[in-house]
Amino acid sequence: MRIIIERSNLLKSLAHVHRVVERRNTIPILSNVLLRASGDGLGLKATDLDLEITESVAAQSEQDGATTVPAHLLYDIVRKLPDGSEVKLALNGEGTQMTVSAGRSNFRLQCLPESDFPDITAGELSHSFEIKAAELSRLIERTQFAISTEETRYYLNGIYLHTIESGSDLMLRAVATDGHRLARAEMEAPAGSEGMPGIIVPRKTVGEIQKLLGDGEDEAMVRIELSDSKIRFSLGQIVMTSKLIDGTFPDYQRVIPQNNDKELTLDRQSFSAAVDRVSTISSERGRAVKLSLVDSQLTLTVNSPDSGTATEELAVGYESDDLEIGFNARYLLDITGQLSGEDAVFMLADPGSPTLIKDGGDPATLYVLMPMRV
The missing domain is CATH 3.10.150.10 (DNA Polymerase III, subunit A, domain 2)
Incomplete structure (x- = not known):
């Protein structure tokens, strides 16, 4: 040679x-x-x-x-x-x-x-379709942060990719959860994806394909071929083949709240910056931040036994009953970091129930966040 x-x-x-x-x-x-x-x-x-x-x-x-x-x-x-x-x-x-x-x-x-040198034989890949690199990147980006790193719950260590009927449309949906938060993003299902099995793409594979997509053109097309045990991505001269996680993804629909009637609308950037500031008082990024809602005012509070207390007030859109609820500060920042619109909409129920978060700029995504006791 x-x-x-x-x-x-x-x-x-x-x-x-x-x-x-x-x-x-x-x-x-x-x-x-x-x-x-x-x-x-x-x-x-x-x-x-x-x-x-x-x-x-x-x-x-x-x-x-x-x-x-x-x-x-x-x-x-x-x-x-x-x-x-x-x-x-x-x-x-x-x-x-x-x-x-x-x-x-x-x-x-x-x-x-x-x-x-070993060879991964893909075997027969039953379904094949093409998707724009930018669309695939969006599905991954909006959900990747919620993948669990807990090895004992191995079936949560990836993104669940599947098709689902939504009204008269067939959607390709990506879901990830670690039990504390859930991220869901979807797009119109591409031709050829009909009847595909629901698959769990491992965390490492998700990370590698996202890096490759970042190096390519947004308008480039990615060919995806899959079976119930393998997936193959083809992007230009690059071909990536991966085993899938052999497990059953939980019924995530059950944890998406349907009847949360308290609507909170806020400016995403102002809220994210305020959460970041008040959480500085705590050495642990996972410290709970308390959200107190009265009329159209939101007060953010973080208490740290070692360091002290931090509070900040924000003007928001809120017309329901007064409410106090706590969230993991890092999880709030992770989710607001994924939102693309100026506004974020929080659909709340009570201090002990999961909260639904919608992106004002992207109706095809939603997030669920479990509260913390404060």
Whole structure:
């Protein structure tokens, strides 16, 4: 194998694939990236056995071949090479070492054979559809923060993607919850998604696809192929295949309140800034902030036994009975950070019941937040 490639092209592709590789591996081959030179291109592949990413990049192959080298090490080397340089990758006769050279820089890396590299076989993917990168990114962005990190409730460690009938329309819906808060976003279901199984896309896969979408064009199309155990995303020359979480997502509809009749309308930015300020008094970001509503005035209060007390008042739209309710300050900031409109609408019931939060700028999203005792 001998190939010449522009540094910028190689670096961009390595940046995409090396993130999948875990820093610590008990299986040496999983620390490596597979490089395959053929014709006028270089193929790269990395995996952690649950998630696999491949990418093809233009290159000048002088001798076709394949090998695997340490992914993070190769990325760091290429990252530190001079801008605009041409990188030569050459395998020695025994296939045990690869030389990486650019200008006066030369590196020799230990290789492991291509035949040892694992392959995630996707099997038959029963459903296939295309979606705009910007739309997929919005679904993920609006819900990703609510994914649970509690490993014992593994079925909450991802985004639940499914189709649902809403009136006469079929919607593609993304839901995430950690038991304390719930985020739901939806869009018109793309052609081909009808009858797809409800799937739970793992947290790591969600994070990686969101990074890839951030590097691409908003108008680009992403092809999604899925079955009840695997999902594949194709974006340009990048293909990501992932196992899905094998579990049943809870019936989230039951926790979305239907009869909350106390409506609170407030300016999102002013409210978010006020929550951030009063929560400064507490060393714990998860400290409860108390919301006291009287007529059209909201008073935010945080009490800390160690530091003291903070209060702030805001003028809001509220015409229901007086109410005091507490929320986790960090959760409030997470949700208000996702809202796109100027106004946020809180639908409240009582101090012990979940609150429904709507985005004035995006009716296709909603959030549920459990209260805290204050």
